Amino acid sequence: MTLQFDDAGQLRHLLTLEGIPRATLLAVLDRAQAFVDAGPDGNATHRALLAGSAVCTLFFEPSTRTRLSFQRAAQRLGADVLSFDASTSSTTKGETARDTLRTIEAMGVRGFVVRDARDGAVAALAAAAAPGAALVNAGDGRKAHPTQGLLDMLTLRQALGADFAAMKVLVVGDVRHSRVARSDLHALRTLGGDGIDLRVCGPAALLPDDGTLRGCRVGDDLDAMLEGVDAVMMLRLQRERMADGLVASLDDYHRDFGLTAARLQNAAPGAVVLHPGPMNRGVEIDDDVADGKHSVILRQVANGVAVRMAVLEALLGPRAP
Numbered sequence: 411m412t413l414q415f416d417d418a419g420q421l422r423h424l425l426t427l428e429g430i431p432r433a434t435l436l437a438v439l440d441r442a443q444a445f446v447d448a449g450p451d452g453n454a455t456h457r458a459l460l461a462g463s464a465v466c467t468l469f470f471e472p473s474t475r476t477r478l479s480f481q482r483a484a485q486r487l488g489a490d491v492l493s494f495d496a497s498t499s500s501t502t503k504g505e506t507a508r509d510t511l512r513t514i515e516a517m518g519v520r521g522f523v524v525r526d527a528r529d530g531a532v533a534a535l536a537a538a539a540a541p542g543a544a545l546v547n548a549g550d551g552r553k554a555h556p557t558q559g560l561l562d563m564l565t566l567r568q569a570l571g572a573d574f575a576a577m578k579v580l581v582v583g584d585v586r587h588s589r590v591a592r593s594d595l596h597a598l599r600t601l602g603g604d605g606i607d608l609r610v611c612g613p614a615a616l617l618p619d620d621g622t623l624r625g626c627r628v629g630d631d632l633d634a635m636l637e638g639v640d641a642v643m644m645l646r647l648q649r650e651r652m653a654d655g656l657v658a659s660l661d662d663y664h665r666d667f668g669l670t671a672a673r674l675q676n677a678a679p680g681a682v683v684l685h686p687g688p689m690n691r692g693v694e695i696d697d698d699v700a701d702g703k704h705s706v707i708l709r710q711v712a713n714g715v716a717v718r719m720a721v722l723e724a725l726l727g728p729r730a731p
């Protein structure tokens with residue numbers, strides 16, 4: 411994906427983690443970690459970083475944490491924040507995404523955080539963006555959710571240390587419809603190289619055959635797949651993206667693929683449990699796991715703000731000569 415780099419090799423848009431070099435991923439994680447470490451003491455300094463810039467969240471699909479955490483990140487960098495919600499906008503009168511983008515660009519906005527239900531829609535919009543504009547993909551269809559991938563990597567690194575090659579990571583559930591899983595797997599392969607033990611578990615009907623599972627051990631026996639893992643990345647059962655009949659019943663799904671406290675005993679003692687949210691409690695994850703001592707789900711949310719600060723700064727901040 412060359413669209414996301416400019417001629418000087420600088421990141422211009424963030425559309426996918428596929429093809430982003432390891433050093434670039436690590437630089438974003440390091441910068442995000444510095445934002446975490448600075449805490450509220452850094453507020454005054456950070457607010458100068460994007461002072462005078464404007465960022466618009468352009469969401470054509472629902473969101474809670476992604477949109478709010480991008481807004482929070484932009485605010486913490488001192489940017490002005492505009493929020494566009496398709497359901498209350500002229501999209502309902504037939505205005506296209508392209509015309510919407512051009513309209514907001516004409517107001518002097520340079521940063522756009524875009525979510526769209528159609529695969530590839532954000533890249534198509536980036537191709538049509540004005541020269542100074544930067545787009546961040548906040549989730550397009552089933553394809554990519556790069557900042558979720560980055561915040562998951564930051565969360566893994568905090569919990570397990572910096573050596574991704576030594577990690578055993580299991581992704582569980584509806585990988586077929588998951589842009590989160592695709593971005594996580596791109597990042598894990600880049601950061602973990604040949605050493606990482608990557609596993610994917612789910613019902614055959616919910617596993618993709620498009621190359622997403624490259625390099626992963628794949629199986630449908632959750633207890634066996636959990637054996638000794640350091641991290642379990644649970645996915646939401648994405649019924650709104652699914653043809654009817656792919657899953658027999660929610661009870662069956664929970665029986666075979668739900669993460670229970672008893673099942674989690676198969677993982678390594680210090681294993682962490684991630685979930686991008688929103689959770690279907692009692693379907694893919696039980697309450698006592700979601701809220702238990704292995705869960706880093708709210709840490710993911712907190713890291714989301716720091717990672718999005720790092721990404722917005724990289725795209726919109728002052729550039730080194």
Ligand code: NCD
Pocket residue numbers: 475476549555558589590645646648686687688
């Ligand atoms: C995810 C999404 O929308 O892709 N949520 C999120 O951004 N944290 C995952 C999902 O919808 O299941």
